[in-house]
Amino acid sequence: KAGVTQTPRYLIKTRGQQVTLSCSPISGHRSVSWYQQTPGQGLQFLFEYFSETQRNKGNFPGRFSGRQFSNSRSEMNVSTLELGDSALYLCASSRGLAGTHTGELFFGEGSRLTVL
Amino acid sequence: AQSVTQLDSQVPVFEEAPVELRCNYSSSVSVYLFWYVQYPNQGLQLLLKYLSGSTLVKGINGFEAEFNKSQTSFHLRKPSVHISDTAEYFCAVSDRGTSGTYKYIFGTGTRLKVLA
Numbered sequence: 001k002a003g004v005t006q007t008p009r010y011l012i013k014t015r016g017q018q019v020t021l022s023c024s025p026i027s028g029h030r031s032v033s034w035y036q037q038t039p040g041q042g043l044q045f046l047f048e049y050f051s052e053t054q055r056n057k058g059n060f061p062g063r064f065s066g067r068q069f070s071n072s073r074s075e076m077n078v079s080t081l082e083l084g085d086s087a088l089y090l091c092a093s094s095r096g097l098a099g100t101h102t103g104e105l106f107f108g109e110g111s112r113l114t115v116l
Numbered sequence: 117a118q119s120v121t122q123l124d125s126q127v128p129v130f131e132e133a134p135v136e137l138r139c140n141y142s143s144s145v146s147v148y149l150f151w152y153v154q155y156p157n158q159g160l161q162l163l164l165k166y167l168s169g170s171t172l173v174k175g176i177n178g179f180e181a182e183f184n185k186s187q188t189s190f191h192l193r194k195p196s197v198h199i200s201d202t203a204e205y206f207c208a209v210s211d212r213g214t215s216g217t218y219k220y221i222f223g224t225g226t227r228l229k230v231l232a
Contacts, residue, residue: 004159033220043206043222056217090159099210099218101148101167107159 002027004093004108012114018079021111025072025093031055032074033098033105034066037088046089048098049074055097078113086115118142118211122223129197130231137192137226139207148210149190151181154225155203163205166190177201202230 005024013019025032033056034046045058049068066076072093078085088110096102121140129135141147148167152160164175171183181192190207207223 006159042224045220056219092160097218099148099212099220103210103218103220104150104162104165105160105208105220107152107161109157109159112157 004091004106006089006091006108006111008111009109010112010114012116013081014116015081015083017081018077019081019113020075020077021089021091021113023074023076023091023093023108025074025091026106029093029095029106030072031094031096031098031103032068032072033092033094034074034076035090035092036060037090037110038086043090046076050097081115083115086113088112118147118209118219118221120207120209120221120223122205122207122226124226125224126227126229128229128231131199132196134195135193135197135201135228137205137207137228139190139192139223141188141190141207141209141221146212149181149183150208150210151175151179151190151192152206152208153177153203154206160206163192197228197230199230199232201228203228 007022031050033048036044048056052068063079068074090110092105092107094103119142150165151163154160164173166173166183174180179194204225206225
């Protein structure tokens with residue numbers, strides 16, 4: 001069965017622009033979580049969507065937003081990009097809510113964003 | 117709040133030698149515990165998990181971990197490592213916080229470098 005698919009894999013933007021990243025979860029998974037990974041900060045939780053509703057949110061500014069569609073695919077958007085937003089953005093899907101006994105995370109390969 | 121500590125940021129070890137990667141978490145009534153591996157330019161892949169039952173958990177690629185409730189630890193071990201085990205390893209804990217919301221909390225990672 002197909003894994004978690006993230007697009008695009010690599011992208012370069014300039015400060016002030018916005019970016020949209022896409023994540024297609026494993027078939028049958030209803031939860032999608034997003035993480036930001038940087039060398040200095042490790043894995044930082046952005047948000048989790050389950051059945052099109054945001055269920056959990058990390059400590060990121062409002063420039064970071066997301067949504068989930070009825071087919072469980074999810075997008076995250078970062079507006080007014082800053083240099084510090086350069087990172088690997090990882091999406092993970094799970095059958096149930098992340099962290100529950102059915103909430104084991106399956107990760108995509110990530111979208112590497114470089115902000116110049 | 118729940119926290120996960122991976123004390124070793126880097127662990128060098130010679131090929132065919134045993135290795136232990138340490139993980140400690142702050143105490144909680146009940147937790148689920150996970151180890152993930154991340155190869156360069158890839159997402160995270162689940163190595164093994166502890167949900168309940170036997171405290172010795174076997175995972176993929178010959179790895180195993182032992183849940184020690186009294187020491188709040190979940191150390192990862194492999195009796196004989198290969199060059200291909202060179203990667204970053206993340207310990208994660210799922211905890212149901214006081215709000216009733218489950219959260220996945222990741223450690224900062226341990227870089228395992230296997231030397232020829």
